[in-house]
Amino acid sequence: MQASPAQPGRRARHAQAGAVVLAGLLWAFFPIPTFSALIWAYLVVVLALGLARGRGHRWADLALPWPWALGLGLVLSLPAAVYLARTGRRLWANDQLEGLRPVLQDRLRLTRDPQLHPPVLAADRPQVFWIRAAGARAVSVELDGAGFDASRIADGVFRWVWRPGDSVPTSEEVVLRVDGEPSTRALTVVPPRARPTALAADPEGGALAVSEETDELLLIGSVPGVVERITVGDGPLRAARVGDAVVVAHRGEPALWWVEREGPPRRIAVGTGQRDLAVDGDTVWVARTGTAGPGLLALDPGGRRWWPLEAEPERVLARDGQVVVASRVARGLFRVAPEPAPRLALGRPATALAWRGAELVAAVSDLRPEDDAGPNHQVAEQLVRVDVARWRVRGADATAGAGVGQLAAMQGDLLIAFTGSGTLQLAEGRRVASPIPAPDGLVAVAGGRYVVTSAATGQVAWLDREGRALATVALGGEEPPEIELLRAGERAFTEATRSGTSCASCHPGADSDHALHDIGHGVPRPTLSVRGVAGTAPFLRGASYPDLSGLDHFAATILGGYDRALPNRAAALSAYVLSLPLAENPRRLPADVEDTLVPGYRAFQRAGCPACHPPPAFTDLAQIPAQVLFPEQPPGVLLDTPSLLSVSVTAPYLFDGRAPTLASVFEAHDPGERHGAFHRLEPSAQADLLRFLEAL
Amino acid sequence: MSGLFALLAGGAAALALALTADAGSPAATLALALGRTGWLAAVLLVASLTVSLVARRARRPLGLAAAGAAALHAGWSVAQGWVTPAALITEPQLRSGATALAILLLLTLTSWPSVVASLRLGHWRPLHRASYAAAALVVHHVALSSRAPLWGLAALAGAIASLLAIRVVRGVRRTAR
Numbered sequence: 040m041q042a043s044p045a046q047p048g049r050r051a052r053h054a055q056a057g058a059v060v061l062a063g064l065l066w067a068f069f070p071i072p073t074f075s076a077l078i079w080a081y082l083v084v085v086l087a088l089g090l091a092r093g094r095g096h097r098w099a100d101l102a103l104p105w106p107w108a109l110g111l112g113l114v115l116s117l118p119a120a121v122y123l124a125r126t127g128r129r130l131w132a133n134d135q136l137e138g139l140r141p142v143l144q145d146r147l148r149l150t151r152d153p154q155l156h157p158p159v160l161a162a163d164r165p166q167v168f169w170i171r172a173a174g175a176r177a178v179s180v181e182l183d184g185a186g187f188d189a190s191r192i193a194d195g196v197f198r199w200v201w202r203p204g205d206s207v208p209t210s211e212e213v214v215l216r217v218d219g220e221p222s223t224r225a226l227t228v229v230p231p232r233a234r235p236t237a238l239a240a241d242p243e244g245g246a247l248a249v250s251e252e253t254d255e256l257l258l259i260g261s262v263p264g265v266v267e268r269i270t271v272g273d274g275p276l277r278a279a280r281v282g283d284a285v286v287v288a289h290r291g292e293p294a295l296w297w298v299e300r301e302g303p304p305r306r307i308a309v310g311t312g313q314r315d316l317a318v319d320g321d322t323v324w325v326a327r328t329g330t331a332g333p334g335l336l337a338l339d340p341g342g343r344r345w346w347p348l349e350a351e352p353e354r355v356l357a358r359d360g361q362v363v364v365a366s367r368v369a370r371g372l373f374r375v376a377p378e379p380a381p382r383l384a385l386g387r388p389a390t391a392l393a394w395r396g397a398e399l400v401a402a403v404s405d406l407r408p409e410d411d412a413g414p415n416h417q418v419a420e421q422l423v424r425v426d427v428a429r430w431r432v433r434g435a436d437a438t439a440g441a442g443v444g445q446l447a448a449m450q451g452d453l454l455i456a457f458t459g460s461g462t463l464q465l466a467e468g469r470r471v472a473s474p475i476p477a478p479d480g481l482v483a484v485a486g487g488r489y490v491v492t493s494a495a496t497g498q499v500a501w502l503d504r505e506g507r508a509l510a511t512v513a514l515g516g517e518e519p520p521e522i523e524l525l526r527a528g529e530r531a532f533t534e535a536t537r538s539g540t541s542c543a544s545c546h547p548g549a550d551s552d553h554a555l556h557d558i559g560h561g562v563p564r565p566t567l568s569v570r571g572v573a574g575t576a577p578f579l580r581g582a583s584y585p586d587l588s589g590l591d592h593f594a595a596t597i598l599g600g601y602d603r604a605l606p607n608r609a610a611a612l613s614a615y616v617l618s619l620p621l622a623e624n625p626r627r628l629p630a631d632v633e634d635t636l637v638p639g640y641r642a643f644q645r646a647g648c649p650a651c652h653p654p655p656a657f658t659d660l661a662q663i664p665a666q667v668l669f670p671e672q673p674p675g676v677l678l679d680t681p682s683l684l685s686v687s688v689t690a691p692y693l694f695d696g697r698a699p700t701l702a703s704v705f706e707a708h709d710p711g712e713r714h715g716a717f718h719r720l721e722p723s724a725q726a727d728l729l730r731f732l733e734a735l
Numbered sequence: 736m737s738g739l740f741a742l743l744a745g746g747a748a749a750l751a752l753a754l755t756a757d758a759g760s761p762a763a764t765l766a767l768a769l770g771r772t773g774w775l776a777a778v779l780l781v782a783s784l785t786v787s788l789v790a791r792r793a794r795r796p797l798g799l800a801a802a803g804a805a806a807l808h809a810g811w812s813v814a815q816g817w818v819t820p821a822a823l824i825t826e827p828q829l830r831s832g833a834t835a836l837a838i839l840l841l842l843t844l845t846s847w848p849s850v851v852a853s854l855r856l857g858h859w860r861p862l863h864r865a866s867y868a869a870a871a872l873v874v875h876h877v878a879l880s881s882r883a884p885l886w887g888l889a890a891l892a893g894a895i896a897s898l899l900a901i902r903v904v905r906g907v908r909r910t911a912r
Binding site: 051052055073074075078079081082085086089090091092093094099133134135139142143146147150577582647650651659660661662663664666667668673674675711712713714715716 | 758759760761762763765766815816817818819821822827828830831833834837838841854855856857860862864865868872875878879881882884885886906910
């Protein structure tokens with residue numbers, strides 16, 4: 040090769056350009072596209088050229104006449120250009136640049152001072168927000184022109200309880216007034232939407248349901264198209280008929296409402312923390328939770344009786360003197376009457392229950408009486424037959440659809456709404472496609488008809504005996520696009536993939552099934568709640584998802600994908616999950632809770648907890664090697680610091696569920712005092728700290 | 736000898752910062768120690784690049800000190816179980832950090848004329864331009880670090896972008912002359 044008559048500086052630049060071209064050529068053959076690989080290729084080329092030059096090989100100067108250099112450079116650049124064009128998106132993803140924006144956005148949001156968390160306000164229910172305002176003496180909050188004082192918990196740490204008023208906030212911003220100085224922060228307001236739930240046959244011929252977010256009792260007629268909507272208390276959970284009246288339990292109201300045809304409803308005080316109700320003859324059974332502990336309240340003409348329960352109840356069923364409680368956190372059933380019986384383990388929560396003849400039938404995503412984890416993302420939905428008298432599982436049958444939303448019995452037949460597959464099982468085993476998507480309620484009504492409801496879409500439909508659609512009513516009417524997106528997201532959340540699994544299989548009610556699952560690597564992990572995750576990217580225990588759209592990709596690939604194309608599925612799913620408020624914590628709202636928060640936060644600080652769980656989100660959104668907290672773990676396993684908000688309702692604890700209670704996190708599973716300085720606190724401060732965590 | 740001193744001084748300063756870290760809990764303390772050592776290395780690297788624009792003689796000790804601090808930062812993270820060898824390839828954040836460290840160590844080697852001569856390495860100066868690639872990788876490494884303060888990330892990215900811009904403008908002017 041003939042050297043060009045260029046000056047030394049220019050020659051060096053030519054050689055540099057040549058090295059870059061050769062590095063690009065080498066890079067184009069790397070199997071995994073990353074930017075680091077390009078730099079490694081450059082280093083290899085420069086070193087190789089340098090060594091060749093040092094040994095007297097003049098070709099390593101890359102000195103060519105410029106037309107040759109230009110032509111050869113262009114030709115040799117082609118593979119790198121093609122490689123870049125083919126792998127551009129993967130390159131971006133492999134270097135985690137794709138997911139950087141949402142993660143940095145959430146970190147930036149929490150860095151700003153003052154700041155509040157969570158960044159979502161579900162307008163239908165009371166909510167607690169934590170505010171960090173460094174050095175502030177007083178903080179007030181303005182939303183839609185209304186002002187609220189925040190309670191001071193510690194220096195720079197405040198708490199604001201929002202309670203729904205007569206109108207739904209419309210502003211997407213909140214003003215934090217810190218010692219009089221205003222700071223505007225974004226707050227996503229999720230308006231209430233009509234979601235018919237807890238469908239039950241009404242002995243008068245029609246059906247009863249409630250819409251929790253819009254505070255409505257729904258009297259659904261047996262005549263197609265007839266729905267009477269009656270406003271009741273805050274957060275109705277279930278309605279049942281007692282004589283001429285309909286009794287309604289509420290999530291946010293300390294009373295049962297007795298709604299009669301004539302006159303105003305009567306209120307019967309039973310306290311807050313209602314979870315469900317059942318009627319058996321004259322007796323109304325109310326499942327409750329709260330600061331006094333979980334229990335079952337029986338109201339009958341003779342007075343009241345109270346049964347404490349071992350675990351938080353979710354459903355109560357009563358018939359002919361038999362009373363059974365289903366608990367999601369306990370993943371099993373408890374018999375209360377005729378004789379109390381210990382937990383009947385199912386391994387997974389019962390998602391639907393119905394009496395059929397002498398037995399109780401429970402839908403379970405994967406019956407595991409030994410409470411073991413099971414294979415990766417295993418869903419083998421079954422109808423478990425429980426002999427209530429002998430208190431044992433009699434057997435289990437596979438289902439004919441996916442995602443049982445509701446069970447109802449009809450003269451020995453089971454009526455089943457399959458939310459996941461969008462199908463219905465009617466009397467005599469007749470199976471039909473649901474006229475409305477994501478059906479999660481199905482009962483028989485007078486006239487040989489059926490009523491179907493869908494919480495996700497807000498619809499009620501009537502079917503004839505053969506399963507033909509007669510009428511459909513959309514309770515929400517014409518809705519704005521943002522509500523339609525949330526409805527599409529909820530529908531996507533419940534929709535089963537071809538493997539039979541949906542998001543709701545392990546996250547019933549968008550919450551945790553409190554079970555252990557082997558989600559790869561052979562390590563059982565407790566299911567996370569997906570509630571209240573807005574503003575806390577990245578997601579999952581290993582922080583492997585920078586945004587939620589990755590979960591849709593997971594469902595579309597690993598879980599087999601969907602039969603039905605849903606436009607904008609990933610965006611809808613993401614919008615729905617990010618709109619969910621925190622998992623409900625009954626210990627968070629009582630008025631006297633603030634007495635425990637001040638000493639509790641002091642103990643929280645003394646134990647060093649804010650180093651990784653700082654307010655207002657009670658997470659620093661960072662990751663830590665598992666080995667730092669748990670020395671027996673292999674190196675390199677990263678754990679995402681979880682938020683402590685609602686932590687008291689997310690048992691079991693720690694990354695592998697080894698701690699059944701909050702106290703055991705420190706007392707039994709932190710012998711080396713690696714998880715904060717709990718052991719260095721005096722017993723009263725330890726108790727304060729635990730009460731604080733329970734009230735978050 | 737002065738080069739070796741700078742290298743060891745960088746490592747010793749990083750070690751001192753790591754050993755004096757105390758954030759109340761082992762997890763937070765380890766994170767603080769790693770953060771301190773990493774930031775020391777990044778600041779020394781930026782200082783070295785900045786100085787090279789005005790006073791080339793000071794560039795070498797600062798660059799060597801940066802390499803020493805970076806090596807301590809990497810060694811500390813491996814010793815404490817934060818990093819596994821496999822993760823250096825599979826985890827983008829660690830891959831960037833490891834590549835940047837490799838560049839700095841390579842530049843360290845070529846800082847001694849005796850080493851260059853014994854390797855019979857001609858034409859090694861282009862390697863030193865890779866220090867900007869190392870700086871870019873450090874920005875990527877910090878951006879993916881969940882604990883790095885965002886103001887620090889912004890300052891680091893801004894400083895390195897500015898230095899690179901100055902370098903490019905100078906190069907273009909020199910070519911035009």
